Amino acid sequence: MSAIFSRQSWRVVGELGRRSVKQTFRRPQLMAPLIIFPTLLLAIQTGGAGRAVDLPGFPPVESFLAFMLAGAMVQSTLLAGNSGGIALAVDIEMGFTDRLLVAPIPRFSIVLGRLAGTAALGLFTAIWFLAIGFAFGVKFTEGPLGVLVMILLVIGSAVAFGSIGAAIALRSGSASVVQGMFPLLFVILFLSTAFFPQDLLLEPAQTVAEYNPLSFIVDAVRDPVVFAFSAEDMLKGLLGLLVIGGFGTVLAARALQHRLRTGG
Amino acid sequence: MAAIEVENLQRSFDGGVIAVDGVDLEVDGGEIFSFLGPNGAGKTTTVRMLTTLLRPTGGSAQVAGYDVVEDAAAVRRAIGVALQEAALDPLMTGRELIHLQATLHGLPPAEIDDRADALLQRVGLTRAADRRVGTYSGGMQRRLDLASALVHQPEVLFLDEPTTGLDPVSRMTIWEEVSKLNDEGTTVFLTTQYLEEADKLADRVAIISAGKIVAEGTPASLKAEVGKPRLEVAVAEGSPAACEDVLARFGECLPAKDGTLIVELAGGAAEIAPVVRALDERGILVESLELVEPTLDDVFVEKTGQHLEESDEPLPGQAGRVAE
Numbered sequence: 001m002s003a004i005f006s007r008q009s010w011r012v013v014g015e016l017g018r019r020s021v022k023q024t025f026r027r028p029q030l031m032a033p034l035i036i037f038p039t040l041l042l043a044i045q046t047g048g049a050g051r052a053v054d055l056p057g058f059p060p061v062e063s064f065l066a067f068m069l070a071g072a073m074v075q076s077t078l079l080a081g082n083s084g085g086i087a088l089a090v091d092i093e094m095g096f097t098d099r100l101l102v103a104p105i106p107r108f109s110i111v112l113g114r115l116a117g118t119a120a121l122g123l124f125t126a127i128w129f130l131a132i133g134f135a136f137g138v139k140f141t142e143g144p145l146g147v148l149v150m151i152l153l154v155i156g157s158a159v160a161f162g163s164i165g166a167a168i169a170l171r172s173g174s175a176s177v178v179q180g181m182f183p184l185l186f187v188i189l190f191l192s193t194a195f196f197p198q199d200l201l202l203e204p205a206q207t208v209a210e211y212n213p214l215s216f217i218v219d220a221v222r223d224p225v226v227f228a229f230s231a232e233d234m235l236k237g238l239l240g241l242l243v244i245g246g247f248g249t250v251l252a253a254r255a256l257q258h259r260l261r262t263g264g
Numbered sequence: 265m266a267a268i269e270v271e272n273l274q275r276s277f278d279g280g281v282i283a284v285d286g287v288d289l290e291v292d293g294g295e296i297f298s299f300l301g302p303n304g305a306g307k308t309t310t311v312r313m314l315t316t317l318l319r320p321t322g323g324s325a326q327v328a329g330y331d332v333v334e335d336a337a338a339v340r341r342a343i344g345v346a347l348q349e350a351a352l353d354p355l356m357t358g359r360e361l362i363h364l365q366a367t368l369h370g371l372p373p374a375e376i377d378d379r380a381d382a383l384l385q386r387v388g389l390t391r392a393a394d395r396r397v398g399t400y401s402g403g404m405q406r407r408l409d410l411a412s413a414l415v416h417q418p419e420v421l422f423l424d425e426p427t428t429g430l431d432p433v434s435r436m437t438i439w440e441e442v443s444k445l446n447d448e449g450t451t452v453f454l455t456t457q458y459l460e461e462a463d464k465l466a467d468r469v470a471i472i473s474a475g476k477i478v479a480e481g482t483p484a485s486l487k488a489e490v491g492k493p494r495l496e497v498a499v500a501e502g503s504p505a506a507c508e509d510v511l512a513r514f515g516e517c518l519p520a521k522d523g524t525l526i527v528e529l530a531g532g533a534a535e536i537a538p539v540v541r542a543l544d545e546r547g548i549l550v551e552s553l554e555l556v557e558p559t560l561d562d563v564f565v566e567k568t569g570q571h572l573e574e575s576d577e578p579l580p581g582q583a584g585r586v587a588e
Contacts, residue, residue: 008370011367012367012368015364015367015368016364019353019360019364022355022360023353023355023356026355026396091353094351094352095347095348095351096351096352096353098317098347099345099347099365099412100368101316101317102315102316102317102340102343102345102347103368103369104337104340104341104368104369104370105368260319261319262278
C-alpha cells in the first residue's frame with residue numbers, strides 16, 4: 001500500500017479523477033442523475049408539498065425547501081456514486097481498465113481515481129444545491145461554517161456511495177448491473193429521513209429510517225441548514241459515512257483482487 | 265539477452281477450459297515475433313499473461329528480464345501494450361489520452377506536452393489531436409493506440425491483433441509504423457490471424473493452435489518445410505508431353521490440373537528464367553506461367569489439418585477445450 005501514497009501515485013489518482021469528471025460532463029446520461037433528477041424532484045416536492053411543514057409533528061423549519069435541501073444533496077451524491085460505478089463498469093466492458101492495469105501504477109489507484117472524480121462531483125452538487133437555497137432565500141442557521149461542514153459531508157457522502165458503486169462495477173464488470181441498482185437506491189432513499197421527518201413516517205418505514213445509515217448522513221447535512229449543530233447528529237453522520245464508505249472500500253478492494261486473480 | 269522467455273506457460277479457466285497448454289517461446293531483443301493462429305487459439309490469453317493482466321496457472325515467463333508474476337511492476341515499466349480492439353475512451357481527445365498515458369508512466373509534467381506532440385505527429389494525428397476519439401476512424405484509433413503504447417519508449421511492444429477489422433490502407437500504415445519501430449530497436453511481439461501480416465512483418469513466426477505451438481521459425485523456413493515453389497504452366501501451342509519433358513528437368517512434376525502442368529521447382533524461384541528459356545528452345549508457346557509459393561496457410565494446414573480461415577470455431581481437441 002505504501003506505493004499508493006507516493007507523489008507519482010497521487011498524480012495518477014488526480015489525473016484519473018480529472019478524467020472521471022470530464023467523462024461525466026461529456027456524457028449526458030451520467031450527468032442527468034446528478035443534477036437534473038434531484039433538482040426536478042426538489043422543485044416538484046417543494047412546489048407541491050410545501051404545506052407539509054404545517055403538519056403536526058413537523059419540526060420547526062423556516063421553509064420546506066430548507067428542509068429538503070439536504071435530501072436533494074444526498075440523493076444527488078447517491079446517484080453520483082451510482083453513475084461513477086456505471087462509468088467504471090463501462091471502462092471494464094470496453095477494455096479501458098486493461099490499459100490502466102498494464103501501466104506501472106498501484107492497482108487501487110484506479111478505484112481511488114474514480115472516487116476522486118466522484119468527490120469532485122459531490123462538491124459540484126453541493127454548490128449547485130446551495131446556490132438554489134441561496135437563490136430562494138434559505139437562511140443557513142450556522143452561517144459560513146455550517147455551509148463548509150455541509151459541503152464536506154456531501155463530498156464524504158459522494159465518496160462513500162462511490163465506493164459502493166465501484167465495488168459493484170468491479171465485481172460484475174457490467175454497466176447494466178450497476179444501472180440496475182438505480183431503483184434500489186430510491187427505495188433506500190425513501191426509507192430514510194431524506195424527504196420526510198422520521199416522526200411522520202408510518203411503520204415499518206419509521207423503524208427502517210431510524211437505523212438507515214442514509215438517515216444519519218442526511219440529518220448531519222441538514223442540521224447546519226435548518227437547526228443547529230448537534231454533536232450527536234454529526235457523530236452519527238460521520239459513523240454513517242464510515243460504515244458505508246468502509247464497507248464499500250473493502251468490497252471494492254476485494255472485487256479488484258478477484259478481478260486481477262481471475263483476469264475478469 | 266532474450267526479450268521474452270517463456271517456459272511451459274499454461275492457463276486454464278474455471279470449468280477446466282484450457283486456453284494455453286504448455287507454450288515455450290524465446291524472442292530475441294530487436295526482433296518482430298509474430299504469434300499466428302485463429303480465434304480462440306490462445307494468442308490473446310498468452311499476451312494477457314505476458315503483459316501481467318492474467319496470472320499463469322503453470323510454467324513461467326520473463327519479459328525484459330523480469331518475471332511476469334514476481335516482478336510484474338518491472339515488466340509493466342518495460343512494456344508497451346496495444347490490446348485487441350483499441351480500448352479507447354470515445355469521450356477523450358487523442359491528446360488527452362496521450363497525456364493520461366504519459367502520467368500513468370510517470371513522465372515529468374514538463375515533458376508531457378512535447379512528447380504528446382511528437383507521438384501524435386509520428387502517427388499522423390496532429391490535426392485530429394483535439395477531437396474526441398469517438399469521431400476517429402478505425403485506422404486512426406489504432407494509430408492513436410499505438411502512439412499511446414509508445415509514450416514511455418518501451419523495450420518490448422505487444423500488439424494484439426493490431427490490424428483486425430482495418431481496411432487495407434490503414435493496415436499498411438500500421439505495418440509501416442511497426443517496421444519503423446523495430447528498425448529503431450524495439451522488440452515487437454505481434455499476434456495476428458492474418459497470414460500476410462505475419463509473413464510481411466515478422467522475423468520469426470510461431471503458429472498456435474489449441475493452446476499449443478505447432479510450428480515455429482522464420483516465415484521462409486516454415487514455408488520451405490511444407491514444400492518448394494510450384495510453377496504452373498498452361499501450354500498454348502505445342503505438345504503438353506514435350507512441355508512436361510522440359511519441366512521434369514527442373515523438378516518433380518505433379519498431376520496436371522485443368523490442363524495446367526505443374527512442377528515443383530527443386531531450385532526454387534530462381535529457376536523460372538531457365539525454365540522459360542528451355543521451353544522456348546523446344547518451340548513450346550506458353551499461354552500462362554505462374555509461380556505459386558507455399559504460404560503460411562500451407563504450413564498451418566500441414567500442422568493442424570485445417571486452413572487458418574476455417575478454424576475460427578474451435579474444433580474438438582482445439583483451444584478452449586475442456587480438460588479431460
